[in-house]
Amino acid sequence: MTLNRRAFVGSAVAATGVLAAPMVMGASHGRAKVVVVGGGAGGATVARYLAKDSNGEIDVTLIEPTRQYYTCFFSNLYLGGFRTIESLGHSYGGLAAQYGINVVHDWAIGVDRDAKTVSTAGGYMLPYDRLILSPGIDFVEGAVAGWDVAAQNKMPHAYKAGSQSELLKAQIEAMPQGGTYAMVAPPNPFRCPPGPYERVSMVAHLLKQINPTAKILIADPKEAFSKQGLFEEGWNTHYAGMIERIGPDFGGANVEVDPEAMTLSIDGDVNNVDVCNVIPAMKAGRIADIAGITEGNWAPVNAADLSSKMDANIHVLGDACAQGDMPKSGFSANSQAKVCANAVRGVLTGSTVFPARFANTCWSLIDTNDGVKVGATYEATDEKIAKVDGFISETGESAQVRQATFEESVGWYDGIAADMFG
Amino acid sequence: MTSWPAITCTVVALVGGATMARAEAGGDPDRGAEMFRQCAGCHQVGSGAKNAIGPQLNGIFDRSAARAEGFAYSDGLVRAATNGLAWDFDSLDAYIENPRALVSQTRMNFRGLPNQQDRDDLLAFLRIYSASPSDIPESAPTAQAVDHEVAPEILAIVGDPTYGEYLSGECTSCHQTSGAANGIPSITNWPAEYFVTAMHAYKDDVRTHPVMQMMAKRLSNEEVAALAAYFEDVE
Ligand SMILES: Cc1cc2nc3c(=O)[nH]c(=O)nc-3n(C[C@H](O)[C@H](O)[C@H](O)COP(=O)(O)OP(=O)(O)OC[C@H]3O[C@@H](n4cnc5c(N)ncnc54)[C@H](O)[C@@H]3O)c2cc1C
Numbered sequence: 001m002t003l004n005r006r007a008f009v010g011s012a013v014a015a016t017g018v019l020a021a022p023m024v025m026g027a028s029h030g031r032a033k034v035v036v037v038g039g040g041a042g043g044a045t046v047a048r049y050l051a052k053d054s055n056g057e058i059d060v061t062l063i064e065p066t067r068q069y070y071t072c073f074f075s076n077l078y079l080g081g082f083r084t085i086e087s088l089g090h091s092y093g094g095l096a097a098q099y100g101i102n103v104v105h106d107w108a109i110g111v112d113r114d115a116k117t118v119s120t121a122g123g124y125m126l127p128y129d130r131l132i133l134s135p136g137i138d139f140v141e142g143a144v145a146g147w148d149v150a151a152q153n154k155m156p157h158a159y160k161a162g163s164q165s166e167l168l169k170a171q172i173e174a175m176p177q178g179g180t181y182a183m184v185a186p187p188n189p190f191r192c193p194p195g196p197y198e199r200v201s202m203v204a205h206l207l208k209q210i211n212p213t214a215k216i217l218i219a220d221p222k223e224a225f226s227k228q229g230l231f232e233e234g235w236n237t238h239y240a241g242m243i244e245r246i247g248p249d250f251g252g253a254n255v256e257v258d259p260e261a262m263t264l265s266i267d268g269d270v271n272n273v274d275v276c277n278v279i280p281a282m283k284a285g286r287i288a289d290i291a292g293i294t295e296g297n298w299a300p301v302n303a304a305d306l307s308s309k310m311d312a313n314i315h316v317l318g319d320a321c322a323q324g325d326m327p328k329s330g331f332s333a334n335s336q337a338k339v340c341a342n343a344v345r346g347v348l349t350g351s352t353v354f355p356a357r358f359a360n361t362c363w364s365l366i367d368t369n370d371g372v373k374v375g376a377t378y379e380a381t382d383e384k385i386a387k388v389d390g391f392i393s394e395t396g397e398s399a400q401v402r403q404a405t406f407e408e409s410v411g412w413y414d415g416i417a418a419d420m421f422g
Numbered sequence: 423m424t425s426w427p428a429i430t431c432t433v434v435a436l437v438g439g440a441t442m443a444r445a446e447a448g449g450d451p452d453r454g455a456e457m458f459r460q461c462a463g464c465h466q467v468g469s470g471a472k473n474a475i476g477p478q479l480n481g482i483f484d485r486s487a488a489r490a491e492g493f494a495y496s497d498g499l500v501r502a503a504t505n506g507l508a509w510d511f512d513s514l515d516a517y518i519e520n521p522r523a524l525v526s527q528t529r530m531n532f533r534g535l536p537n538q539q540d541r542d543d544l545l546a547f548l549r550i551y552s553a554s555p556s557d558i559p560e561s562a563p564t565a566q567a568v569d570h571e572v573a574p575e576i577l578a579i580v581g582d583p584t585y586g587e588y589l590s591g592e593c594t595s596c597h598q599t600s601g602a603a604n605g606i607p608s609i610t611n612w613p614a615e616y617f618v619t620a621m622h623a624y625k626d627d628v629r630t631h632p633v634m635q636m637m638a639k640r641l642s643n644e645e646v647a648a649l650a651a652y653f654e655d656v657e
Contacts, residue, residue: 334595359636375632377637389639412595
């Protein structure tokens with residue numbers, strides 16, 4: 001392995017131009033190399049902290065195909081009309097200019113764990129001392145009968161933000177009066193546990209204004225869901241009679257869709273729907289599978305430093321990893337990234353490694369100025385990231401508290417965006 | 423830091439018996455005393471009140487803005503004062519309703535009180551601590567600490583800013599290192615004592631924000647000191 005790395009010394013080539021053979025990017029001037037795959041909540045944060053705190057001792061490369069990252073967080077608020085899509089977009093210019101991160105807009109398509117290299121769709125080969133994967137999620141094939149990714153234009157998931165969010169919103173706005181928006185909710189574990197239910201709230205908020213006789217139908221394979229009491233209280237208060245949720249006892253797990261006919265069958269009952277928002281079961285972003293570090297749908301990691309249980313030179317952050325008790329959220333990914341950055345920097349530069357500590361808070365908006373939140377702190381045990389303490393908003397809180405909670409979430413958005421992108 | 427007054431961490435507020443003067447606007451000073459709890463994290467008023475995160479508020483009525491001695495005001499408030507802003511019922515009412523609407527560059531990080539009765543009550547309470555009516559309370563027996571007292575040995579802990587920098591990762595998921603604030607307060611460049619006092623007020627359930635209580639409770643006294651040391655001098 002060492003030999004392999006040495007072979008790359010001094011063989012840097014320009015980043016442009018097309019060569020038939022894989023190119024090796026970035027000279028190793030004796031600086032430790034970290035390659036980060038995925039520039040989202042986990043990846044952008046870990047790249048920024050590594051670069052910021054290592055005073056140039058670590059050479060950080062970030063591979064991310066999109067030039068503009070649209071946050072999933074607050075994409076439901078976009079559906080509800082509380083945010084513009086532009087306000088959710090973030091570019092990578094600051095990470096490159098301010099922190100000297102080598103941002104490569106490309107797809108990672110292969111990992112050679114013996115050679116310790118990552119190959120990209122654009123034909124590059126990037127050597128690493130440590131590889132950090134934060135690729136987010138992909139969908140489990142065949143999870144919802146009748147749906148595959150090719151159907152995402154007819155029946156959008158909008159569970160990766162950007163054009164999918166815009167498509168879903170346009171479809172909702174085009175619904176006939178009194179029409180039906182249907183959601184196929186995902187089974188556990190999935191990205192953002194309150195996400196589908198915040199979405200229902202925001203869709204209801206939009207429909208109440210433009211299409212007040214419309215209906216919302218949810219097919220849900222889960223008995224219970226995050227902040228359920230709070231959401232149901234809010235739905236009764238703000239959107240009485242609009243929302244119907246069919247749980248597993250009534251066939252909510254037994255669904256089939258037909259994207260051509262625009263039907264959703266629940267336990268054999270065929271419903272004609274106008275919008276069908278299919279959120280299928282999820283798994284780690286494909287590159288984790290390609291790297292061979294998954295077990296089932298996710299990549300198991302050690303709690304103390306987010307290192308893969310299958311390869312000590314690879315770390316996995318955010319939605320893609322199986323770590324224990326933390327929900328798959330942007331806040332969690334950001335929290336894990338900082339622990340991981342501290343540990344990786346320690347290994348590569350000898351800096352002090354402080355004990356891991358994690359936190360998460362998820363805010364959700366139910367209606368104008370009606371915000372709720374749930375959160376917890378976590379620690380690293382030998383076995384997993386384990387919950388220490390937590391809290392949740394209460395039902396029946398005053399309007400003032402709910403408004404303050406919403407305003408706080410707006411502040412959080414700015415805070416985490418600054419923590420990710422500088 | 424040396425320019426900051428020694429901390430007492432005690433906000434003195436009048437309890438009971440404050441009904442003697444219904445203020446001009448018809449506010450209820452007793453209820454105003456309750457409302458003031460929202461302000462007490464930053465402002466002191468009453469006997470022995472000192473400048474803290476915000477200026478002390480004794481004698482605020484009928485004086486020019488930005489005049490509490492020894493307090494470093496934002497440029498915005500200084501400019502407003504230069505342009506003639508003076509505090510009376512109307513201007514304070516507007517300021518408390520929405521601080522940034524009146525003084526856009528103010529550092530006062532407060533959402534504002536949209537409700538007129540709330541503002542009337544709060545101002546009636548504050549009015550007690552300005553000259554005429556000349557009933558500024560005497561002190562001790564009627565006074566009560568509404569924020570928090572932190573043991574001197576805790577305040578004396580010297581924090582390690584390097585450890586604080588690592589720990590600050592838990593804060594910066596929400597609070598911005600740049601000091602920008604919008605819905606979530608800025609926590610940068612506070613005098614360490616105030617930072618420590620505020621965190622212990624959360625630890626001890628005196629301050630009630632659930633996220634902050636949760637975060638503070640698992641920080642040891644040394645960790646709180648480390649964070650205070652880091653944020654005091656950040657950037
Ligand atoms: C509707 C909705 C609402 C949400 N609301 C909240 C919220 O309020 N609060 C909260 O904390 N979380 C929220 N989340 C969850 C949050 O968005 C995710 O948990 C978070 O983005 C996970 O971060 P990540 O780094 O794991 O993945 P992501 O942020 O998805 O980043 C992954 C990145 O990797 C890139 N990538 C993938 N594969 C490759 C490859 N092979 N090569 C190179 N790059 C690759 C992708 O382009 C992407 O940019 C919400 C999610 C949804 C869907």
